[in-house]
Amino acid sequence: MASSDLLAAPAAVSSPTRVNDFSIQVATVNGSGSQTANLVLLRSIFEMGVPVSGKNLFPSNIAGLPTWYTIRANKHGYIARKKEIDLLVAMNPETAREDVLALDAGCAVVYDEVLKLDQVRSDLVFYPVPFDKIVAETCPDARLRRLVRNMIYDGVLSRLLGIELAEMDRALTRQLKKKAKALALNQAALQAGFAYAEQHFADRPVPFTVERMAEAQHLILIEGNQAAALGCLMAGVTVVSWYPITPSSSLCETLIDYLRKYRMDPETGKATFAVVQAEDEIAALGMVVGASWAGARSMTSTSGPGISLMAEFTGLAYYAELPAVIFDVQRVGPSTGLPTRTAQGDIAFAAGLSHGDTKHILLLPASVTECYTMGIESFDLAERFQTPIFVMSDLDLGMNNWMAEPFPYPDAPIDRGKVLTPEALQQIGEWGRYKDVDGDGIPYRSLPGQFGPAFFTRGSGHNAKAQYSERPDDYTNNIDRLARKFETARAAVPQPEIDIRPGARVGIIAYGTSHWALVESRDQLRDEEQLETSYFRLRAFPFTHHLAEFIDAHDRVYVVEQNRDGQMFGLMRQELSGTQISKLASVRHYNGLPIDARSVTEEIRAHEARMALPPETSPEDAIVGAEEAV
């Protein structure tokens, strides 16, 4: 989905106040019930038709550590994270001082009066709110005050920013419709916050407001993991095995909810699926592989540490040619890393996961829509190519709410690939499990308990008839056929989205969630640097012929990604010519926060400036890193 799908609205500014273009950061304590308040804030802006994104920057902790929620509203549809904060809601005494010191001059700060933040800086606009006093008045039960306290800042922001109170109330009702008592208390807190702002801040307007737009009206708001789960449901998954890990757990948890609701046989009440919470990620993929061997559509989802454990079974599935769908909702590694922060750090590892010569198909969703469509596609590809398929999502996409057009119902029937049938057998004559009869590297498989001869599946050396073999030519014939199969996949994987701008000498390649920063960064480069750029959004590995063509058509090409080592850049270098490689420069962002446009723009601007100097740069200079203070 191109960003153009997601609204480009006419600016409707009639006063010096900035309309529908700001970012809010809410700093709270993890476990203090701020999620409801933050989602109500996000949804009410969304319901007013304003393009918006919400990103949860949370700790690896259940309660007590600081957490931040950033909301960006932007009429142009820029929904990548924005570095600069326009309005801070400071609720966490632990971080309040640091949070305030990090702001640019002129920012607005809504804060708990007792924190006395107005003494920290004088160049900010302060809105002190006596949260404890207000909550005491609206919530008689002292034990519940902690849970409704945060709703007060929603009321304050409603007044300050012009977010319709009715939309806030509707969003709140949607969240708490099954808890009447909690709803009433929160509604009271919301209104009390509004009333307080009305009374005390009417003469101190913030310089930006929300105005109703027509753009986001028909859209949905959904998390990437929920969208991926929906893709699996529509793909007809039958066996799911998983092990809990942040940030992927909600994918299988949502899928379980869907399966229980929509995949019980209406007559017998029995399940048309099996789900197992496995003992670890090794067993999770082992079950997936066992299930696909026996003919089921099976999947698992995990994150980096789970991918490490899955290396063994991935190699088996590659070599024994068994379908598997693996969602990798990437987080920051290596090792435990930053479990609740985002990255695109598993690309190189997943692409060649296992010992020996292996190459895997990676799908690279950039949007919740692609979490859904690629979720469906991954099962077809896994069965068509009889191999593991990795869907490389990330924490930013998987665990945050994103806007999207409602998802399309799949129009293509489920593709089970080359399963041996009586007709197929008649057509191909003599069957061998690993015999390449069609020249595409993809053999026919028979399924246990179904039609066709049995064979012995093994991770040890085998010939075209699946017999054990250590013969050199059997080995090379087989491993070369697997390489041929991978070549066949180039035309079958999701093709890139390419935007060639006439006359542009500079190209940019990005994938996954980096896309959203690029939408904005390209406009910044055009408007601020007069640098028109072409754009190539990579959607899968292996690469297609378009990649080399794109690089050939430009003088310089930036490869933007969210890892330290330029992992996709490295994969590209393995396939491109020397001339093509010499045109590439790597732009990397890897501090755990979602990539933002400004960081990319600055890197490219600086590199372009260097390029304009007399040529004395060494190839190493082509690797630039996007650094950012958190």
Added chain:
Amino acid sequence: MSTPVVPTPPKKVNRINLEPAVYRGAKTTLCAGCGHNAISERIIDAFYEMGVEPTRVLKLSGIGCSSKSPAYFLGTAHGFNSVHGRMPSVATGALMANRTMLGIGVSGDGDTGAIGVGQFVHLMRRNLPLIYVVEDNGCYGLTKGQFSPMADLGSTLKNGVVNDLPPIDICALAIELGATFVARSFSGDKKQLLSILKAAISHKGTCMIDVISPCVTFNDHEGSTKSYAYAKEHDEAVNEVSFVPFFEDISVDYEEGSATPVKMHDGSTLILRKLEASTHDATDKLEAMRTLHETVRRGEFATGIIYIQPDAPDFISLLNLVDEPLAQLPQTVTRPPKSVLDEIMERHR
């Protein structure tokens, strides 16, 4: 004068009219005299005698000498020689995908007790309907004879190295973990092993069968506690196992109190006769554990059906699956209609 017509003897077939040859597999590549080959023979006999259609069987294994053996029986069944110690997960996936298949997994003492002990634990806990045979020779044969964690304390390698760690008793471990069919046998005891395997085919749940299976090349010497000589000397049967399949008439010929009949899930009857030396009751978990500990204390190893609980729910039943294999469900069943997508979209609007 005419030569007398000798009627050709009728072909030997089982109850589903299959000949014994159908149950055979590829020629073994294990060492001559390997206990594992004898176990393969008993598996062939058991499936033949029980009249199981080989194409309805899934054969699975991990890695090692033991794990090669599924190639040597039931040649017309699909087989999967997976990765070291992880066969339980593969079997779990396969049997979820197709609940109508009968699963048999072959592992070894290293594949189960060392690298695979984690998956073994969860297999026992889940009670997956799977016959899980451990071909137990106390060593790693395929890497030339290193100790496994199931080697006995004080047992020696050929080069004199002494095992100074206690063994994992997988029978005791399995019972502790909730296994519902736990047996131990010796590859040299044809009759007992065959009866146990036939009973296992009738059981609905995990059948953990530890079979002492001497490694003639690396662990059959003096000082080994898994040698043929040692096994014969120290094998202590806790019961005499007779099995009457559901398709045969039961002719009970034991005195009241001298045997325990166990009704199996498929209608077969397992008759556990008491032996003079043992008062073992295989239907009692505490008794089973006591017997195991007492025989170990005496320096013996208990064989027979150690523990059986024929009516516990198995993992596939707990999943409440439709009768038809999940692997064969059509798109009309597995892909919800557009109305479902619309409903979910509406919830996110």
